Amino acid sequence: MSFPETYHLGKLDTRCKPANEAGRLREIQELEIFGVDAIPEIDRITSLANRIIGADDVGIHVVGESRQYLLSSNHAIPKEKRYFDRNGCCANVVLRGEPLVINDIEKDERFNQNEQVKEHGVKSYVGIPLTTERGHVLGTLCAYNWTERKEWGDEKLEMMKEFAVMAERALQLRKATLKSFKDAQAEEIKSNKLIEEKRTLLAGLQSFPQGVFMWDSKSKSISFVNESFQQLTGWDGQTIYSHLGSPSNFWLSNDSPHFDLFENLFATQIKETSLEFEATKKNGSKYWASIHIAPVVDCHSMYTSCFGTIFDVTQRKEHEIQMAKNRDDAQQAVKAKNAFLANMSHEIKTPLHTICESSDALCKCGKQTDEQQELSKMMSNSSHALLGLVNDILDFSRLESESIELEMSIFSLRGAIEECIDSFYSNAIKNGNVVSYDIEGGIPEIVCLDLSRLKQILQKLISNAITFTENGEIHISVSSIEADLTEKGDQQLPRLQFVIKDTGIGMRKETSEWIFQSFWQVDQSRSRRHGGTGLGLAISKKLAMAMGGDMWFHSVYGSGSTFTFTISNNDPSVLRSHSPLPKDSNIQMVSPNRDFAVDVVRPVPTRGKRRMSVIQSPIRIVSSGSEAKMLTSMLRVLNLPYILLESPPTIEQEENLSGLLLLGLEASQATLNRQFSVPILRLLRHSMDVPTTMRRESPGTLCYPIHLRSLEKIINETMDRFMLIPPFKKPTNVNQEPLET
Secondary structure, eight states, X not given: OOHHHHEETTEEOTTOOOTTHHHHHHHHHHHTOTTOSOOHHHHHHHHHHHXXXXXXXXXXXXXXXXXEEEEEOXXXXXXXXXXXXXXXXXXXHHHHTSXXXXXXXXXXXXXXXXXXXXXXXXXXXXXXXXXXXXXXXXEEEEEEESSSOOOOOHHHHHHHHHHHHHHHHHHHHHHHHHHHHHHHHHHHHHHHHHHHHHHHHHHHHHTOSSEEEEEETTTTEEEEEOHHHHHHHOOOHHHHHHOBSOGGGGTOOTTOTTHHHXXXXXXXXOOOEEEEEEEEOTTSOEEEEEEEEEEEEOTTSOEEEEEEEEEEOHHHHHHHHHHHXXXXXXXXXXXXXHHHHHHTHHHHHHHHHHHHHHHHHHHHOSSOXXXXXXXXXXHHXXXXXXXXXXXXXXXXXXXXXXXXXXXXXXXXXXXXXXXXXXXXXXXXXXXXXXXXXXXXTTSBSEEEEOHHHHHHXXXXXXXXXXXXXXXXXXXXXXXXXXXXXXXXXXXEEEEEEXXXXXXXXXXXXXXXXXXXXXXXXSOOSTTOSSOOOXXXXXXXXXXXXXXXXXXXXXXXXXXXXXXXXXXXXXXXXXXXXXXXXXXXXXXXEEOTTSOTTSOOOBOOOOBTTBOOOOXXXXXXXXXXXXXHHHHHHHXXXXXXXXXXXXXXXXXXXXXXXXXXXXXXXXXXXXXXXXXXXXXXXXXXXXXXXXXXXXXXXXTTEEESSXXXXXXHHHHHHHHHHTTOOOSOSSOOOTTSSOOOO
């Protein structure tokens, strides 16, 4: 750096600073030396240097950002006069980072005009930089004369350098001492804080209503208990703290059944434990206690002690014992009541059956006036309603007492479903409903179940669906789900799933949560529209569970409900002796533009060496939804091929038709009025929709409820009427294997 750029009128340009100025100032700040009155170590160094070198004065200057401070001097200078502007000789040493030696300042144009030099009359100067390990020049160790000019020789210069190293080390020692002092202060503050927190924690533990204790695993003694612990156990603190060994002696007697448990617990590393037991106080009185013990680990995850709480639960325990006794007494009373009702089944139902049969006989008697006939019907209806109510109560009692027994029998599953539909179809007609069903392919036609219980479940669900549905549809479907292993583990039994779906009023979510509760109904008001005891669904679910399955439902308010239940077949030998129905693989949706000359061909099952003929003309079904499922399911059982159409064939397509056309309920009036070249089979909701002339002139009319036998019969009659080759001559007996033609 050139002279004109650095100095002007004897002043150092303050813009000229070392490259590491920020780090240098940061290290000066760490030393905390600005404004310090005296540092004994530094003063001793400058005093020794002054005696050896023989200068008028030796001092240490620390150069800050804009000012420099005289840290040590051989002359007593007040603190307020130790600050100088950063523009003298020492500032030059810091800037250059090298020693500065001036034997005659008056001849040195850089400093002879400097105000500090003039004020103190400095004639000669030598300054050595105080350089730290980080390479920062904090200030100078300088010597100056004002009485006479002296030559600074090399020997004195080397001595000054040695003293500068000593001064810098003294400053670093001060820095380390300051850091240690601050760390000690921080530790003291932290320690005081921990002591205060511990005092607060202990005060809080003392206020706990529960007994609290701390057990030290090293000293094998209790290190803390609160007042509640002493009051609960009856032991004083001095005795507790002086005791060595397991603390269980303070809440247990030696003959307690839990004594060994606690002894072993405290003898090893404690695991978190909770226990309720009968405890003993110091005076020998008994009480029920609840204790919780948890291990305490240090920062190295080493087990050091355990923390525990203990409190009196005598009131709650006595209440629980009394409640358990009351529950047992109530259960015994319920079992006695259920056993009584179950045993009284015959005595109650026998006279009721007599009343029902007698009232039914009176209704059939023709020698009655209108008023008598009306009274007979009322008596018959009331007696049957009472019998149903008694049956529900008896079944519920048997299920509650677990005394119900299942009676297995072999029967036709399809026939059982059709019988259940028949028993309620008159009610379905009154509400304008259509009831249909279908059975998934692959399900055995013959099953081994409790027929009466299965029909009881189906009748209850179908009855509910019809009751809460108007001008809608109820559909029953049967499918097979995952198999269950028997107790032997070598045979698998199919589980049957029944789904009863309606399009009725449905249920709100808040009411549907209680639907399977006993004596509960959706409408609990006295003015409810539909009657009942509220036992039907509860009994049905319990029966399904008794038959190895379960029951659940899904309902949307305003859209309808779907009830699903499963049962297990309990006799695999029956399943092996009857062929299952074919899988549902022949349903084909055909658009109206399809070429009807191509027919679906399906072989009829064979037996032995005799083969039955192949039907070349399938039955075409114009239907959809659940009705289509029911019809196709029945045609599969009858071994008839079929095609499921989306819409009726057009007049042009009719020329290529052959076989039988089956029109469902949704067929339009225009379609029904058409004159087809092939025989048609029309489905109606019920017989009241068929005019007398149609019943006589149109044998191809089939009314709901549709049975397998009625469908089989009407197809044969229609084929015979039109002198076509019938698909089969003899009806199929659904209770046995299919008959050969």
